[in-house]
Amino acid sequence: MLQKKYFWMNLVCFYFLFTLSFEIKAVFSDEIKMIDGNILEGEIGKVNEEAFSFRKEDGSEIDIQLKDVNFISKGNEIIIVNHSKEGLSILRLPKPENISIKNIDYTTTDTLILPGTEIESTEVADEETEQILEFTDDGQPSDTDKKVQSTSEQPSSVSAEEVVQTEEKEVIPPQRTWKGNVDAGMNIKDGNTESATTHIKGSYANIRSLDNIFFDALILYETVTDKATDEDVETANEQRATGKYEYKHTLRLYSFFNQYFEHDEIERLSYRSISSPGVGYRFIDKEHLKYKAEAGPAYTYERFHGGITDEYLGIRIGQYLDWRILDTITFYAKAEYVQSAENTSDWRVDSGLGVRHNLTKSIALSLELLDQYDNTPAEGAEKEDRTLIGSVGYSF
DSSP: OHHHHHHHHHHHHHHHHHHHHHHHHHHSOEEEEETTSOEEEEEEEEEOSSEEEEEETTSOEEEEEGGGEEEEEETTEEEEEEEETTEEEEEEEEOOTTOOGGGOOOBTTOBOOOTTSEEEOOBSOOTTTOOOBOBOTTSOBOHHHHHHHTTSOOOOEEEHHHHHHHSOOOBOOOOOOEEEEEEEEEEEEOSSSEEEEEEEEEEEEEEOSSEEEEEEEEEEEEEEEETTTTEEEEEEEEEEEEEEEEEESSSSEEEEEEEEEEEETTTTEEEEEEEEEEEEEEEEEOSSEEEEEEEEEEEEEEEETTSOEEEEEEEEEEEEEEEEOSSSEEEEEEEEEEEESSOTTOEEEEEEEEEEEESSSSEEEEEEEEEEEESSOOTTOOSEEEEEEEEEEEEO
């Protein structure tokens, strides 16, 4: 009798868990297609003019900016977010059964293609009127939209196969999320003093919906000719590189891992490595103005000429500012502080600020001041090292 009781209890529990799994799956029925092609599944929460909260299937919650979204599938609707120079516009369509936004793409004819279904060929957005179309539950335009549509010819109902047969379409790829630039400069001086200075620097940034990837590098070389001996003397010979990964927990809060490398012959530094994970926060995150600060533990390893090494654990604090003053002019600044936990006098500050002016879409001029201060430099080296460089760059 007791075994029978346990059997029915287990059966009821199994039925409850089996039903609950379907209920949970039903709750997380919303789909988001980002401009970088990523597909997110979960539940849409609070919505405002610029962003909305989104609860993923694993239970974590993130904030998503509307400008990073192409399609939204919610309930019996498909919402298309159209991106234009004037801003964002939204088109809402009834969702056919068994259709996922994974199968939907834009075409050059601005026709929405829903595979295997009878669809209405509808313009995604009218750039002149920026009219936002609303659809009722039965799939018909609302009264407001009928007035707008009455002034233009009504499109005919066609199938996806007919669209493919009547015209050749080109699928528009997801919007590019990465950008970069390569800059170079050279200065030659002749007369009382002969010198030659060259530098190359580059940067890469990939800003995606869930994470960011950054990389930048600098090569600087300078020689001065000694008039007495007619020999070239190196006054600058250094290389720097930084790689960084950021994961967005919300629109403003993120975690990161930062890796820095440096080589400097003048400082007799074979190489310096600073590895630092941590947490950061975007205090200002607007199109024209961005400011963020971050902090975390840091591991520093240094090797100098002669086999001398130094390594220590400490903290790293960084802050970054990007200000687009005009459409073609950007001001940027950064400051990074690294402090040893073992020796309070062992610390360094790496800072820089610059201005970049875009002459064309691809060609730019930049002027940058770099400053490094090491409170415990190598023997014979100065504590502070300042460099002012001007560059002509190519943006891609």
